[in-house]
Amino acid sequence: xxxxxxxxxxxxxxxxxxxxxxxxxxxxxxxxxxxxxxxxxxxxxxxxxxxxxxxxxxxxxxxxxxxxxxxxxxxxxxxxxxxxxxxxxxxxxxxxxxxxxxxxxxxxxxxxxxxxxxxxxxxxxxxxxxxxxxxxxxxxxxxxxxxxxxxxxxxxxxxxxxxxxxxxxxxxxxxxxxxxxxxxxxxxxxxxxxxxxxxxxxxxxxxxxxxxxxxxxxxxxxxxxxxxxxxxxxxxxxxxxxxxxxxxxxxxxxxxxxxxxxxxxxxxxxxxxxxxxxxxxxxxxxxxxxxxxxxxxxxxxxxxxxxxxxxxxxxxxxxxxxxxxxxxxxx
Numbered sequence: 001x002x003x004x005x006x007x008x009x010x011x012x013x014x015x016x017x018x019x020x021x022x023x024x025x026x027x028x029x030x031x032x033x034x035x036x037x038x039x040x041x042x043x044x045x046x047x048x049x050x051x052x053x054x055x056x057x058x059x060x061x062x063x064x065x066x067x068x069x070x071x072x073x074x075x076x077x078x079x080x081x082x083x084x085x086x087x088x089x090x091x092x093x094x095x096x097x098x099x100x101x102x103x104x105x106x107x108x109x110x111x112x113x114x115x116x117x118x119x120x121x122x123x124x125x126x127x128x129x130x131x132x133x134x135x136x137x138x139x140x141x142x143x144x145x146x147x148x149x150x151x152x153x154x155x156x157x158x159x160x161x162x163x164x165x166x167x168x169x170x171x172x173x174x175x176x177x178x179x180x181x182x183x184x185x186x187x188x189x190x191x192x193x194x195x196x197x198x199x200x201x202x203x204x205x206x207x208x209x210x211x212x213x214x215x216x217x218x219x220x221x222x223x224x225x226x227x228x229x230x231x232x233x234x235x236x237x238x239x240x241x242x243x244x245x246x247x248x249x250x251x252x253x254x255x256x257x258x259x260x261x262x263x264x265x266x267x268x269x270x271x272x273x274x275x276x277x278x279x280x281x282x283x284x285x286x287x288x289x290x291x292x293x294x295x296x297x298x299x300x301x302x303x304x305x306x307x308x309x310x311x312x313x314x315x316x317x318x319x320x321x322x323x324x325x326x327x328x329x330x331x
Contacts, residue, residue, distance in 0.1 A: 003032045003230060004032050004033050006032070006234055007029060007032040007033050007034040007230075008032070008033030008034070009033065009034075009035065010033075010034050010035065010081050010082065011034070011035045011037065011079060011080045011081050011082075012029055012034050012035070012036055012037065012080055012081060012082045012083070012084065012233075013037045013039060013076055013077060013080045013082070013083045013084065014026045014029070014036060014037070014038050014039065014084045014086065015039045015067060015073075015076070015083070015084070015085050015086055015087035015113065016039070016040075016041075016085075016086035016087035016088060016128075017036075017038035017039055017040055017049070017051060017060075017062070017086070018038075018040035018041060018047075018048050018049020018050055018051050018052075019049055019050065019086065019087075020050070020184075020186075020188045020189045020190065020222070021086055021128070021181075021184060021222060021225060021226075022038075022049075022084075022086040022087070023049060023050035023051055023054060023188060024186070024188070024222050024223075024226050025084060025086070025226050025229055026038045026051065026054075026056075026060060027054055027056045028226050028230070029230075030056045030059040030060055031056065032230075035061070036059070036060040036061065037060070037061045037062075037063060037076060037080060038051060038060045038061065038062045038063070039063050039064075039065055039067075039072075039076045039087065040062060040063070040064055040065075041064070041065075041066060041087070042064040042065055042066055042072075043064075046064075048062055048064070050188050063075075063076055066109075067087045067105060067109030067110075067112055067113060068104050068105055068108060068109050068112070069112075070112045070115070070116070073109075073112040073113055073115075073116045074112075074115075074116045074119070074120075076116075077113070077116040077117055077119075077120045077122065078120055079120075080120070080122060081122065081123045081124075082122065082123055082124050082125075082126070082233050083113065083117055083122050083124075083125045083126065084126045084128075084229060084233070085110065085113045085125065085126065085127050085128060086128045087105070087109060088105060088106050088109070088128065088158070088161075089101055089102050089105045089106060089154070089157075090130075090154065090192065091154070091192045091330075091331060092132070092152050092154045092155075092278065093192075093276075093278075093331045094192075094331045095152055095153035095154035095157070096152070096153065096279070096282075097331070099153035099157075102153050102154055102157040103157055103160075105157075106154075106157035106158055106160070106161050107157055107160045107161050107164065109161075110127065110161040110164050110165060111164050113125070113127075114164060114165055114168040114174060114176070115168075117174060118168060118172055118174050122175070123175065124175045124176075124177065124233060124239070125165070125174065125175060125176045125177070126176075126177050126178075126179055126229060126232050126233055127161070127162065127165045127176060127177070127178045127179065128179055128181070129158055129161070129162050129178050129179065129180040129181075129242070130155070130158050130180065130181065131180060131181065131182040131183065131218065131244075131246070131287050131289065132151075132152070132154065132155040132158065132284060133148050133149075133150070133155050133158050133159045133162065133180070134146050134147075134148065134149065134284075134287065135147075135148070135149025135150070135151040135155065135284055136149070136151070136283075136284050136285040136286055137285075137286040137287060137288065140250075140286065140288050141246075141248065141288045141289055141290035142244070142246075142287065142288060142289055142290055143244065143290040143292070143293070144180070144241075144242045144243065144244055144290075144293055148162075151281065151282045151283070151284055152278070152282050155284075162178055162242070165178060166178070166240070166242075169239065169240045170240075175239040176239060176240065177232050177238050177239060177240075177241055177243065178241070178242040178243065179228060179229060179232055179243055179245060180242055180243065180244050180245065181220065181225050181228070181245045181246075182217070182218040182219070182220055182244070182245065182246035182247070182287060182289045183217045183218060183219045183220065183287070184219075184220055184221075184222055184225050185219055185220070185221060185222065185309065185310075185313060186221055186222030186223070186309060186312070186313050186316075187222070187312070187313055187316035187317070187320075188316075189222075189313075190330060191324060191325070191326070191328075191330035192330045192331070194210070194217075194253060194256070195219070195256070195260070195310070195313065196313075196317065196324070197210070197326075197330075198210070198256065198257050198260045198261075199260055199264065199313065199314055199317045200317060200321070200324045200326035201268065201326050202257075202260055202261050202264045202266045202268050203264055203266070203314075203317065203318060203321065203326075204326045204327075205266065205268070206268070207268060207269045207270070207271040208257055208261070208268045208269070208270050208271065209271050209272075209273040209276065209329075210253065210257065210270060210271070210272060210273065210276060211272065211273065211276030211277040211278065212253070212272070212277050212278070212283055213252065213253045213254035213257065213270060213272065214252060214253070214254065214285070215252070215253055215283060215284060215285050215286065215287075216250040216251060216252050216253075216285070216286045216287065216288065217250065217251065217253065217256070217287050218246040218247050218248070218249060218250050218287050218288050218289045219247060219249075219251065219256070219306055219309075220245065220246055220247045220302055220309075221302070221304040221305075221306070221308070221309030221312070221313075222309075223303070223304050223309075224245070224247070224302040224303060224304050224309075225245055227300060227303065228243075228245040228294060228298065228300050231294075231298040231299065231300045232298060235297055235298050238297055238298075241293075241297065243293055243294050243297065243298070244289045244290060244291045244293060244294060245289070245291060245294055245300070246288070246289020246290070246291045247289065247291075247302050247306065248288070248289055248290070248291060248302075249288075249306060250286070250287065250288040251306070254270060257270055259306075259307075259310065260310060260314065263307075263310050263311055263314050264314050273329070275329060276329060
C-alpha cells in the first residue's frame, strides 16, 4: 500500500507546525492526502511561521494556540486520528537564561498533549525527543538503552517530557511512541543550529564564528526524519517504544565547517567566539546514533546522505538569504 493510500482522508494534528521540522512534516502529510490540522504558536501579528510561505498552507487547517494552555490543546486534538507533537522550546543557550519557560512549554505542554490525547482516545501519539537527552556519550554508538543525562536545562526538560509520555503509556495505556532524532538539518532551520550558522557565515564571506569545534554530532537531513515520522505513525506494535533516528555517522564541528565551506565554494577561517561556548560541564562532547531499532521495527534507514543534504541546504539558503541575519548570534 502506498503512503498516499495510507494517509488519504486520515485526520492528523501536528503541533509546532510553523517550525523547521514541523512545517516539513505538515507539508509531507498534506501531499500524501491527510487532513492536516497544523497548530502554530499564537502571536499578535497572526504569523504562522514557515507555513506562511508554504505552497501547501491552503491544504491545511491552521489553528493558532499554545501548548501551555490546556484548552488550546484540547480543542486542537478533537477529532484527529494521529498526533505528532513537535511544539517545544529548543534553543540550548536560551535555556540557561530562561529555564522556567522550558519547564512550562516542554514538560507542562507535553502533559497537556498527553491528557488531551487520552481524553479524545487518539489512535497514536508521536512525541519528539532529542539526542541531547543522552548527554555526552558513555558508549558509542548510542542506543535507546543509553543513560539519560540532563546537561542543560533544555535537555533536562526534554528528559522529563519523555518520561511524562511514557508514564501516560504505563499508567493509562496511551498509545505513545517517542521519536528521538539526532541532529536534524535542512532548509528553514534557524540560526540557533550549527549548520545554518556555518552556511550563512560562509556565504556572507569572512570568518565563521563558532563555539567549541571539537564536539562530534550525528547529522541527518530533514527528509530522512520525516520518513521516520511517517513510518512510526503506521508501524505495528511500537507503542511505548523509544526509537532513535540517526545517520550512524559522526563528524566534528570543525570538520563540518570545512565541508560546508567546500560545498559553498568558499575559504573561510574559523574563529572561536567565547559567548557561543557552552558551560564546560554542559557541553555534549560526542553523539553517534545506533538506529538499528528503527531499521528493525520500521524498516527505516536514511536515504539522503550528509553531503547531498548539505548541498541542498546550501542551495536553499543561497536562495533565501534574506531570511537570515548571519552577523547576529541567535540565542
